[in-house]
Amino acid sequence: MIAAILAGDSEQYHELIRPYERSVFKMALSFMKNEADAEDVAQEAFLKAFKKLADFRGEAKFSTWLISITLNEARGRLRRQATVRMESLDNSREDGGTLSPALLRDWREIPSDALERHEISQMLQDAIANLSPMYREVLLLRDVEEFSIEETATALRITTGTVKVRLHRARMMMQKELAPQLKNIAPRRRWFQWF
Secondary structure, eight states, rough: OOHHTTOTTTHHHHHHHGGGGGHHHHHHHHHHHSHHHHHHHHHHHHHHHHTTTOOOOSSSSSHHHHHHHHHHHHHHHHHHHSSOOOOOSTTOOOOOOOOOOOOOOOOTTTTHHHHHHHHHHHHHHHHHHOOOOHHHHHIIIIIISOOOHHHHHHHOOOOOOHHHHHHHHHHHHHHHHHHHHHHHHHHHHHHHHTT
16 A cells, blocks of 8 residues: 555555554644644644655554654654743633533433543543653553554664563553552442442
């Protein structure tokens, strides 16, 4: 497919990247913390990958190469944002902006389960966000994207030994932060079951 794209059939590029769109967006979102910025990073990563497709040597999987482009784009954008701070217009509520109602959930969903699932999801997101970038990258690639150790090392341009050490440390940090919080959810689950 890559050969056909390089030969001029650029329409196939969308088919090439389609399986990776979600992974690229999730990786960008883990760094940018904001969906709009994550979409920009993902879009830019896909554009850069298209422009540099001839440079893809096939030494690693295409997904690994694409994720490394995404990581580089996210890091670059964060560096630029740290240099130039801008205040978001979305955060300003002086104009008395209106709130739109949320979509209704499935009526069969049990509210306590939904609340618990949301709380756990938020705890995980916060714990991942609190990791330093070098640990966050490894954890997301290995445990979320399910890259192999070799693919992770290739994407991050580090050794496999470094991947193993960082992954172990990241998991230990996550456990240390999440264990006390998750213990508090179990007693509440028993309490909710009475209703």
